Amino acid sequence: MSANLSTRVFDSVFEMLPNEANPSPLVRINTLHPLAAEIAAGTSTFELFAKLEWMNPFGSVKDRAASYLIRELEAKGAIWPDKADKKGRGIVEPTSGNTGISLAAMASVKGVHMRAIVPEKVPEEKKVMLRIAGADVDVLTDAMCPSPGMGEGALGMARSYAKAQGDRYVMPNQYENHANVQAHIDTTGPEIWRQTGGKITHFFTSLGTCGTVTGVATFLKAKNKNIKIIAVQPSAGHDVPGIRNKDELHVTKLFDASLIDEIIEVPFEKAYTSALGLCQREGLFAGPSSGLIFEGARMVLQRDKPAQGLGVAIFCDNVFKYISSMTKHLPALAGEP
Amino acid sequence: MSYAFPDALVSTNWVKENLKSPAVRIVEVDVDTKQYGAGHVPGAVAFNWNTQLQDQINRDIISKDDFEKLLSSAGIKPTDTIVLYGDNNNWFAAYGFWLFKYYGHADVRLMNGGRSKWLAEDDKPLTADVVAFAKSDYKITAINADLRAKVPQVLEAIATRNSNLIDVRSTDEFTGKIIAPPGMTETAQRAGHVPGAKSVPWAQTVNQDGTFKSVDDLRALYKTAGLIEGKPTIAYCRIGERSSHTWFVLKYLLGVQDCKNYDGSWTEYGNLIGAPIERS
Numbered sequence: 001m002s003a004n005l006s007t008r009v010f011d012s013v014f015e016m017l018p019n020e021a022n023p024s025p026l027v028r029i030n031t032l033h034p035l036a037a038e039i040a041a042g043t044s045t046f047e048l049f050a051k052l053e054w055m056n057p058f059g060s061v062k063d064r065a066a067s068y069l070i071r072e073l074e075a076k077g078a079i080w081p082d083k084a085d086k087k088g089r090g091i092v093e094p095t096s097g098n099t100g101i102s103l104a105a106m107a108s109v110k111g112v113h114m115r116a117i118v119p120e121k122v123p124e125e126k127k128v129m130l131r132i133a134g135a136d137v138d139v140l141t142d143a144m145c146p147s148p149g150m151g152e153g154a155l156g157m158a159r160s161y162a163k164a165q166g167d168r169y170v171m172p173n174q175y176e177n178h179a180n181v182q183a184h185i186d187t188t189g190p191e192i193w194r195q196t197g198g199k200i201t202h203f204f205t206s207l208g209t210c211g212t213v214t215g216v217a218t219f220l221k222a223k224n225k226n227i228k229i230i231a232v233q234p235s236a237g238h239d240v241p242g243i244r245n246k247d248e249l250h251v252t253k254l255f256d257a258s259l260i261d262e263i264i265e266v267p268f269e270k271a272y273t274s275a276l277g278l279c280q281r282e283g284l285f286a287g288p289s290s291g292l293i294f295e296g297a298r299m300v301l302q303r304d305k306p307a308q309g310l311g312v313a314i315f316c317d318n319v320f321k322y323i324s325s326m327t328k329h330l331p332a333l334a335g336e337p
Numbered sequence: 338m339s340y341a342f343p344d345a346l347v348s349t350n351w352v353k354e355n356l357k358s359p360a361v362r363i364v365e366v367d368v369d370t371k372q373y374g375a376g377h378v379p380g381a382v383a384f385n386w387n388t389q390l391q392d393q394i395n396r397d398i399i400s401k402d403d404f405e406k407l408l409s410s411a412g413i414k415p416t417d418t419i420v421l422y423g424d425n426n427n428w429f430a431a432y433g434f435w436l437f438k439y440y441g442h443a444d445v446r447l448m449n450g451g452r453s454k455w456l457a458e459d460d461k462p463l464t465a466d467v468v469a470f471a472k473s474d475y476k477i478t479a480i481n482a483d484l485r486a487k488v489p490q491v492l493e494a495i496a497t498r499n500s501n502l503i504d505v506r507s508t509d510e511f512t513g514k515i516i517a518p519p520g521m522t523e524t525a526q527r528a529g530h531v532p533g534a535k536s537v538p539w540a541q542t543v544n545q546d547g548t549f550k551s552v553d554d555l556r557a558l559y560k561t562a563g564l565i566e567g568k569p570t571i572a573y574c575r576i577g578e579r580s581s582h583t584w585f586v587l588k589y590l591l592g593v594q595d596c597k598n599y600d601g602s603w604t605e606y607g608n609l610i611g612a613p614i615e616r617s
């Protein structure tokens with residue numbers, strides 16, 4: 001049997017991974033539509049949709065990159081489980097959490113071990129989720145006095161494992177590996193094109209590894225070069241897990257400024273209030289990076305007031321893994337007076 | 338112009354060529370002590386700055402007896418050449434260097450660029466294997482107490498202006514905007530700096546790849562900051578590790594003869610009752 005997409009019966013969790021035939025949902029933004037007043041006044045017909053990446057089997061947009069990374073390692077024969085005559089070779093990867101959770105979940109099913117190197121400031125829920133998914137987790141001590149050019153951190157530690165223990169570990173490296181971009185060229189882009197009937201005019205996303213923005217923009221711009229690609233970045237010194245300010249982008253080799261029409265900066269605290277608004281006003285349990293992207297979309301649309309068009313905003317993951325971050329930035333949520 | 342003591346600094350290539358020399362012993366000291374376990378220079382031993390290089394009861398550096406025990410257990414001999422390296426631009430490696438010198442070890446060197454440079458170079462091997470060295474019987478015969486500044490010397494420097502004081506913390510710590518970088522557990526009651534201290538954040542002494550700047554650049558840096566040549570000099574930071582890095586620069590790269598590390602640093606000074614503090 002293979003997947004029956006109408007009854008949603010699958011042979012394995014891997015069949016649930018998103019693609020054009022089995023896309024993650026697009027949900028219309030209603031109450032919080034940034035142009036609600038213009039629409040009511042009849043001066044705009046702009047439609048805005050959220051693409052709910054948390055509906056992917058392991059809970060985030062990173063299921064796409066992770067499945068491509070694993071597939072590539074398997075095709076190259078670079079990873080294998082423990083065997084009677086040969087020790088297994090697994091994966092080591094620097095991750096803010098989501099890529100690691102997806103990689104660990106898929107690797108575990110295949111009997112392959114996975115080690116995730118995470119920065120200290122990653123929320124506790126993600127560290128525990130990584131262990132639940134079967135990963136060994138190394139939590140880094142954050143630099144005591146960060147300074148430009150140091151940047152060894154998670155990447156350096158993962159590299160150390162891959163270099164010192166190459167018989168046990170390979171690093172797919174989501175920050176450099178084109179498979180991360182290809183995943184979005186092959187799946188996210190075509191899904192959006194089909195789901196919007198080619199009517200998309202604005203695409204809103206964030207910058208992490210930049211796999212999403214580079215892959216989706218590559219696909220959409222080839223279909224229609226007038227589609228606006230808008231990347232939303234948090235203000236410097238931010239505390240929004242999974243994404244980067246432009247000063248932190250040197251870590252990734254997948255960023256391609258020529259594909260992006262605008263990078264809009266949002267005060268990072270807004271990620272949290274915006275996510276809360278989406279939870280309470282739209283019933284969309286969006287995490288902080290989705291909140292940030294939505295706030296960026298709101299700022300652009302209220303500034304430009306397009307009379308027509310269709311926007312899609314990536315909602316990277318949901319809020320459940322960010323309870324500690326949400327209560328830190330919105331203390332009232334902890335229920336204390 | 339070359340560095341004042343060029344032998345105190347070795348390149349990653351030098352270390353690679355000397356991996357098999359029995360009289361060269363490599364010591365890794367990291368801020369993040371998990372780095373060593375992931376992989377290290379073959380033959381290196383690791384010392385933990387927190388649990389092995391400090392006294393575990395009194396607030397002090399490791400005692401003479403404990404340092405002898407530590408070096409003996411690592412099989413280090415007084416005649417060995419010690420090469421230190423570590424993460425975060427050799428912060429704690431420099432602290433280790435300072436301790437070795439304080440306890441009178443003759444031949445100590447720092448690997449330029451530290452752990453990240455070694456890691457970035459494809460021809461440099463990395464291993465997770467830990468070598469077990471036969472124990473030695475290390476005896477400390479002389480202590481170079483003049484490498485260390487304590488509170489009385491700092492107060493004297495303020496009163497008499499007989500010494501350069503260098504604050505190597507970030508600008509915000511120096512001006513008193515913050516007491517310590519966010520998230521740090523070691524902190525102080527008061528913010529600011531020692532009166533008369535000049536601000537030269539440690540990071541200004543290194544290039545993007547973590548190697549030290551040229552002697553001319555370093556000399557210009559301290560000159561611009563107002564350091565008076567020929568005067569005794571005291572460096573401090575928050576807990577004494579970043580100041581070890583600057584102490585190394587001043588003493589071994591620029592040749593400042595009387596140079597002390599104030600390892601008590603701001604977590605001591607900023608807590609002292611009655612000590613004068615400057616803010617700006």
Ligand SMILES: Cc1ncc(COP(=O)(O)O)c(C=O)c1O
Pocket residue numbers: 060061062096097098099206207208209210211212213241242243287289290316317
């Ligand atoms: C929560 C979250 N949001 C956004 C992103 C950014 O996606 P990308 O890495 O494709 O740029 C990530 C990826 O790390 C993420 O974990």
